[in-house]
Amino acid sequence: MQEVKWGEFKIGDLFDKIRTKSLRYKTSELPSKATKEFILPALTAGIQNQGLNNFVPKDNATILKNVISISANGANTGATFYQNKEFTILQDAYAIRWKFTDNLLTDNHYLYLTASISKVIFGNYEWTNKAGWERIKTEKIQLPIKNDKIDFGFMENFIAELEAERIAELEAYLSVTGLKDYTLTKEEQQALDDFEKLKFRKFNVIDIFDVKNTGNILSRDIVENSGKTPYLCASTTNNAVSSYISYDEKYLDEGNCIFIGGKTFTVTYQEKDFYSNDSHNLVLYLKKEEKDRFNYLYLATCINKSLKHKYSWGDSISNKKIQIEKIFLPVNNFQPNYSIMKTFISAIQKLVIKDVVLYANQKIAATKMVVQSENNKN
Secondary structure, three states, rough: OOOEEEEEEEEHHHHOOOOOOEEEEEEEEHOOOOOOOOOEEEEEOOHHHHEEEEEOOOOOOOOOOOOEEEEEOOHHHHHHHHEEOEEEEOOEEEEEEEEEOOOOOOHHHHHHHHHHHHHOOOOEEEEEEOOHHHOOOOOOOEEEEEEEEEHHHHHHHHHHHHHHHHHHHHHHHHHHHHOOOOOOHHHHHHHHHHHHHEEEEEEEEHHHHHEEEOOOOOOOOOOOOOOOOEEEEOOHHHEEEEEEEEEOHHHOOOHHHHHEEEOOOOOEEEOOOOOOOOOOOEEEEOOOOOOOHHHHHHHHHHHHHHHHHHOOEEEOOOOOOOOOOEEEEEEEEEEOOOOHHHHHHHHHHHHHHHHHHHHHHHHHHHHHHHHHHHHHHO
């Protein structure tokens, strides 16, 4: 990297904003999963799933692909993604396209350019100063150059090497954790088959859990990324982890629990000890000995499904309120069926991880073929 030469380029000199048809849909009226009619992903200002959280019909939509999308509104203004599959613009965002048709950009080129744009705009704009095209097109990004031209070869190789490193790390992680085995056992398959037949009943939250408020460390009092302990907030992203910090251990909360972000009712399982940003947040610890990670994951979903609809920012959950709440749990002989919870989540984990394992294997095989081809040339 030290030998690389760099040049500055205005975003507007490299990209054009794409004009799209206006779609008169409200996000609240649109499905979050594709249906027979609503099959085209639609972009908004969100960051989850690259801003593609709703679906619209293809009719009258401007269908885009292999472009860069930019959020132009809200707390995520300036969030930038490469979209390599068909989608359209719904609201509060736009897309930009590479100007020069003589440069046939690859996915890796787009990923590099997306990261370069994100570096200069994301976090530098806000609600009152939105990252609209007229503002960001004059921003300058740094790109590698060779012979006074953009060095696309460097960009391609740099992203390819990064991907190879990450895939190797993923492969090692899957092997160490035993997650490469995604074959369902008979018990796991049976748990999936019998899911619709499960019987549920209500239980008092405080009969299942010990509930307490978390510690309270204000964000202004921490140094971000100063340590290895998770610092939690009431966010729905990254399992509520805002940063990893080093801090006074007397404020530490014990892990292997369910964490509820009080103001937003964000429910997550926390495996490790952590710090919390707000004493309104709650932690729930199982009273019985079935304190298994899979059970906690199942229970977190039960809490979310049973209670989330009742609370909002202006009427948030509290330790006092949760004392009288009830949640639905699967039962066996009128008692919580922890065994089926554990088996069911184990099955779900295997179903999810299967695609990851196959993806990693595919990428490793492709890399080996490239290396072998290069060796044969030499």
